[in-house]
Amino acid sequence: MNQNELRTFLDKTEAIIGRNWLENATSDPEEIASYYSKLRKFYHKMHSQEGAMHFPIKPEEGGSHADGLMFHVKDLDETVKDMDYKKVIEFGCGVGFNIINLARMNPNVEFIGYDLTENNIRIAKERAGLRNLKNVHFQLGNFDTMNPKDFEKQDMIFSIEAMCHSKDLDLVIQKCHQILNGHGRLIVFDGYGTQKSRSADEDTLRAADYFSKGFFLPNPQYLDETIDSGKKAGFQDLIVKDYTKNILSNFVRFEDGVKLIFKFPWLTKLLIKFKIMPIELFRHGLAGLYGPYLLKYGFAGYFRIDCRKS
Numbered sequence: 001m002n003q004n005e006l007r008t009f010l011d012k013t014e015a016i017i018g019r020n021w022l023e024n025a026t027s028d029p030e031e032i033a034s035y036y037s038k039l040r041k042f043y044h045k046m047h048s049q050e051g052a053m054h055f056p057i058k059p060e061e062g063g064s065h066a067d068g069l070m071f072h073v074k075d076l077d078e079t080v081k082d083m084d085y086k087k088v089i090e091f092g093c094g095v096g097f098n099i100i101n102l103a104r105m106n107p108n109v110e111f112i113g114y115d116l117t118e119n120n121i122r123i124a125k126e127r128a129g130l131r132n133l134k135n136v137h138f139q140l141g142n143f144d145t146m147n148p149k150d151f152e153k154q155d156m157i158f159s160i161e162a163m164c165h166s167k168d169l170d171l172v173i174q175k176c177h178q179i180l181n182g183h184g185r186l187i188v189f190d191g192y193g194t195q196k197s198r199s200a201d202e203d204t205l206r207a208a209d210y211f212s213k214g215f216f217l218p219n220p221q222y223l224d225e226t227i228d229s230g231k232k233a234g235f236q237d238l239i240v241k242d243y244t245k246n247i248l249s250n251f252v253r254f255e256d257g258v259k260l261i262f263k264f265p266w267l268t269k270l271l272i273k274f275k276i277m278p279i280e281l282f283r284h285g286l287a288g289l290y291g292p293y294l295l296k297y298g299f300a301g302y303f304r305i306d307c308r309k310s
């Protein structure tokens, strides 16, 4: 989508669902959990039968979807081994794709998967049980409201496309700092608004808002503010890597798929009205529709942030 097409798609989006509905759409924890429960089968069918719920990171010249989904696991596995870490937790583990793979690759390390969505925790437990893994456990909880004192000290905390759902990322980062050992680190893979997005035109701001609503993101999160939060929490060293170009091809495929339902807005409106198309699915589509535009024009990016305590 280019800048001229953007206006057309914004108009079509509002014709289908109404500007009022879009402005009033919220992303509370119950709604986030319901979204992930309802879209679980969609993710399974369209994205990863192994349960990954994140973007594949691929070399710019291509690469397989399955390898791209494993990029994060391989990257984190290297850190666990290099640092000889023994206790690792994933905040927002989904159905356990990352933490189960890491547990298999590191039988002497203890892993915890933590997630808000009961359905995801249930499936993650089943998947770990099928593999007879004894070094991974799962816990239901909300990282926005958790008490750091309820956790044993950890060597590494990681989070892949989950902290974007936080209502107060600054506070979550402070809590992670408290949970980590002195040599520990927090590694986050996620999307953030860039400096450029702060002075974006009105249409782009609307696209960014609809994108956030599509992925049930309660607040805009910016890269610079997140780095400041890490420093404020007491992390000594923050290393940022930009993987925006490596997720774009997959995102554009998502956009192409979503554009099909915008060909006949009146039909989509009817399908939603008669509940043939779940509203969550349409809403999810907005992230696919506007995400690539925001990435391509530099209003948002996808980053790995490594926050080291020492």
Ligand SMILES: C[S@@+](CC[C@H](N)C(=O)[O-])C[C@H]1O[C@@H](n2cnc3c(N)ncnc32)[C@H](O)[C@@H]1O
Binding pocket: 029, 032, 033, 036, 051, 052, 053, 054, 091, 092, 093, 094, 095, 097, 098, 114, 115, 116, 117, 120, 141, 142, 143, 144, 159, 160, 161, 162, 163, 165, 166
């Ligand atoms: C996009 S999925 C990513 C799952 C997993 N990290 C992966 O890479 O496959 C985001 C996950 O974050 C969880 N989540 C969202 N908000 C959360 C919160 N406040 N506390 C804990 N988990 C949360 C959701 O339930 C969902 O399973």
